[in-house]
Amino acid sequence: MAGATTIVQLRVSDVRFPTSLEQHGSDAMHTEPDYSVAYVVIETDGGHEGYGLTFTLGKGTEVVVCAVEALSAFVVGRTLQEIVGDFRAFYRLLTSDGQMRWIGPEKGVIQLATAAVLNAVWDLWARVEGKEPRKLVSCIDFRYITDALTEEEALGGCFSSHEEMLRDGYPAYTTSCAWIGYSDQQLKELCTKALSHDWTRFKVKVGADLQDDVRRCRLVRQMIGPDNTLMIDANQRWDVQEAITWVSHLAEFKPLWIEEPTSPDDILGHAVISKALAPLGIGVATGEQCHNRVMFKQLLQASALQFVQIDSCRLGSVNENLAVILMACKFHVPVCPHAGGVGLCELVRHLILFDYISVSASLQNRMCEYVDHLHEHFKSPVVIRNACYVPPKDPGYSTEMREESVRRYQYPQGEVWQTLQATRGHRT
Amino acid sequence: MAGATTIVQLRVSDVRFPTSLEQHGSDAMHTEPDYSVAYVVIETDGGHEGYGLTFTLGKGTEVVVCAVEALSAFVVGRTLQEIVGDFRAFYRLLTSDGQMRWIGPEKGVIQLATAAVLNAVWDLWARVEGKEPRKLVSCIDFRYITDALTEEEALGGCFSSHEEMLRDGYPAYTTSCAWIGYSDQQLKELCTKALSHDWTRFKVKVGADLQDDVRRCRLVRQMIGPDNTLMIDANQRWDVQEAITWVSHLAEFKPLWIEEPTSPDDILGHAVISKALAPLGIGVATGEQCHNRVMFKQLLQASALQFVQIDSCRLGSVNENLAVILMACKFHVPVCPHAGGVGLCELVRHLILFDYISVSASLQNRMCEYVDHLHEHFKSPVVIRNACYVPPKDPGYSTEMREESVRRYQYPQGEVWQTLQATRGHRT
Known part of the structure; x- marks a missing residue:
């Protein structure tokens, strides 16, 4: 990639689709899901963008959005090269911060937010590189799994x-x-x-x-x-x-x-x-x-x-x-x-x-x-x-x-939700 | 308890103590914790209050606060009698909502928030009753643990x-x-x-x-x-x-x-x-x-x-x-x-x-x-x-x-944090 690319902004949106109106996605435990995402856009000083998301079922998306905002401090101001140059260390920075890991660790809301943020980084990387990234094994944090798989096995094995x-x-x-x-x-x-x-x-x-x-x-x-x-x-x-x-x-x-x-x-x-x-x-x-x-x-x-x-x-x-x-x-x-x-x-x-x-x-x-x-x-x-x-x-x-989708389905201010609330056809 | 007691309000605060200044609480993974709580106050129409909290390490407390706010809809408007009359069902309502459970289930941020809210309910119950609550086994959700412990064993065993x-x-x-x-x-x-x-x-x-x-x-x-x-x-x-x-x-x-x-x-x-x-x-x-x-x-x-x-x-x-x-x-x-x-x-x-x-x-x-x-x-x-x-x-x-503690240590607006930020003696 040409020169250093500093990430200067991270935006996150709460985007919800009212799928429960037609029972799409219904199952024995999730009877009325509104399929949703916490949607992340990262932007570089060179005008590149990366997009990331994590999937949710409606209520609670705002909690994931809040967690993404908490993680954004780790991303904004850093260069893409710094991140992918030692992606394993960056992964651990996000998942193992000495204060933040208490509310996980590596599970639930904070892990969903990590996924949304890192999905955006991968997207940005692949766009900037213009090809599939290499050095994949070096992106893996092997902490807690070396009794099942070592880095050497990952490189040499399958x-x-x-x-x-x-x-x-x-x-x-x-x-x-x-x-x-x-x-x-x-x-x-x-x-x-x-x-x-x-x-x-x-x-x-x-x-x-x-x-x-x-x-x-x-x-x-x-x-x-x-x-x-x-x-x-x-x-x-x-x-x-x-x-x-x-x-x-x-x-x-x-x-x-x-x-x-x-x-x-x-x-x-x-x-x-x-x-x-x-x-x-x-x-x-x-x-x-x-x-x-x-x-x-x-x-x-x-x-x-x-x-x-x-x-x-x-x-x-x-x-x-x-x-x-x-x-x-x-x-x-x-x-x-x-x-x-x-x-x-x-x-x-x-x-x-x-x-x-x-x-x-x-x-x-x-x-x-x-x-x-x-x-x-x-x-x-x-x-x-x-x-x-x-x-x-x-x-x-x-x-x-x-x-247009992000704008119309944004919760609760998007026009789709405003209309649904006005007609009371859907719980909000 | 005398008559129905409707919970009319739930307030939640982000309260942080700058313990990292003196390395209190430091360990191999959490080197600079600022001991904190998401602090919950529920209030009834009869003027009773219940207090609850969950413990955190500083950053990320705002995410737990956001999750408590998301759960408050299940609590506000309900009577204490409704809740404790079938506490197992209420527990499951909080932990298994068809939309919210996706961001857990029963783990991480959302479980910490559940703890804070339910701790306040237990506190309110004990204050209103003026004694230790009874019928404890009926408060337990045995879902997913009946292969290790049944309700009958819990009642009859130890x-x-x-x-x-x-x-x-x-x-x-x-x-x-x-x-x-x-x-x-x-x-x-x-x-x-x-x-x-x-x-x-x-x-x-x-x-x-x-x-x-x-x-x-x-x-x-x-x-x-x-x-x-x-x-x-x-x-x-x-x-x-x-x-x-x-x-x-x-x-x-x-x-x-x-x-x-x-x-x-x-x-x-x-x-x-x-x-x-x-x-x-x-x-x-x-x-x-x-x-x-x-x-x-x-x-x-x-x-x-x-x-x-x-x-x-x-x-x-x-x-x-x-x-x-x-x-x-x-x-x-x-x-x-x-x-x-x-x-x-x-x-x-x-x-x-x-x-x-x-x-x-x-x-x-x-x-x-x-x-x-x-x-x-x-x-x-x-x-x-x-x-x-x-x-x-x-x-x-x-x-x-x-x-006074809640007021002074509230993050970031409490006077303790305002002073620390002004003197730049502490990261915020």
Whole structure:
């Protein structure tokens, strides 16, 4: 990159989409989400910009915005070269400040804010460089995971290459057909439509009511036939034994995995569930609310999951996702990222291509989540072809939103929210 | 309680004490803490008030304040009777809101805010009732822990009674002698003074530099003699193998426990460390940054700790602390609470007395942390007699601060901070 590039400003916005009006995104624990982001723009003295975000569900976004503002002091005034020159140290500066780490550490609001800020830095870096950044392993903070993966192993171990796959795209599955708030009629129509667009992998939300789940899973299995893939997702609804009993009742529909059967913090619980469901041929998937590399390390060490669901906005940006992708490779567990929400599909396609091209070199048991919503708000929206993610071509991390979207959906002052409040059609 | 009591207002303040000026509270990971609180006052229509707080280290307190404001909508307008009439449901309302839980769940900023708000509710309840509240088990949310402890076990299992101990107080240990930023001379003087006040249990901060640690531990062991108790505390400084090696070098000083050897999230890591150090007679203690009952459950299930360090302000108030105290009893692991900070000693003495009187009925291997700072800012400050906590007598949860303290130390507008900024003697 040409000369030093000082970051002179960081702006953050609370942007919310009123998705709860139509039950998009509804599941057993999050019944009325308004898909939202804390949206970050960093600006350099040379006029470059980097865009970052983290995904939220509406209320509470303002708390993440407040945390981003608290972190901005670490970013503004620093050069991009300083940051990426020792990205591991910068990562630790953000996550391990002697005063701020108390309100985490590396979890919840402060980690979401870290992700939003660092996603903007990665985007800026890739734009300024005009290409994929190198020296990736040096961006990883190995603190607390050296008992599972050392830097030497990360450098020497799993890497391989397989560039030709870029032509065909990365296989995806759809979650758009069977949100828990959808009627059976909607579900049928959406499955029919998805099948006509070559989708072969379908996820169904479960966990609120067993008889409902039996009926909905039977319906979807009938719609998609015996050869297509079905996954189920309980969004943390159950206790450990309850999960085992409930999922056993759904085994006849041959789900590939049960996702988030219980608390995202319960590593040992996931291990018990994995062991109990293995004879039924059902794996355990989790990770969208797994808050850092230390938790993923243990899930892998305890054989507590069979599918690793990284999240581009909950873990500490690319840096921490790299650590998890490399650990998953070492433990021979496939990475099947969480996506959907706002922008998660846009971001995660970069990570999954990295996993394929530079780490795992395999598609076995691998696929990336896809949800067909809100892509129109991004400047480089995701492209799906034959139910596969098409690799992005624009420079950057695909994090930039359309200015008009940010303005109209800003909470609470944007015109969309002003109108909703005026008509009282939506809680605020 | 007489008639319904509606909560009509919730106020929250960012109150910070510039403790970093004198290195009070310094450790291997938090080298310059400004001990702080997010301080909550709830007010009823009948003129009753309840006080709550959560402890922080300075920067980031404003993020917790923002989260408290986000939670206030659940509290204001509700009657105390509604809340405590089904406290378990109210707890879940706060911790599992369909939109807000995404930024936790039950961890980090949002759990700290939950603690501050619910601490105020417990204080209000105890003041209005004029006595210790009953029906405690019905306040616990057993979600995600029924595989370790059921409600029936909690009701029927460990309870016993032993009221006469109230006369002698609850044994304490001191952390005030050996913060990591103190000189050897300070350390000697403080040990001498503490010994003259009947202290027999001493904690030393370690983890920054091994040779320093050897020298400081030797010094303290010489000062206190072979029969008094020494504990060491690394505040999460090490990776797993590093912890084992480092602590082995300090074994000659016979520490009772090593506290927070690694990431607070690393259950399996703590189990490995526990197993490796057991032959040296050194236990593992952790919990002050253990964010919820699900994590404590696993630490107990994995035999990953020998001392349970609950925290009155990190877990979800009394409700979640009760769950952990009951689980610890079932697993036969002693509870030795974290205290110090701002107000933690004031609050935790209630919890530890509950543990002794109603759950464990034992003092074996049990003691409560004590730090000799900032008590003067509380209306019912902690009282220590013969190195023991004297049971509190005032109604409430001892959470009320002196109005003048709140006003003077409010950040950034209080006069203490205005003066510090004017003299540039302190970063802000």
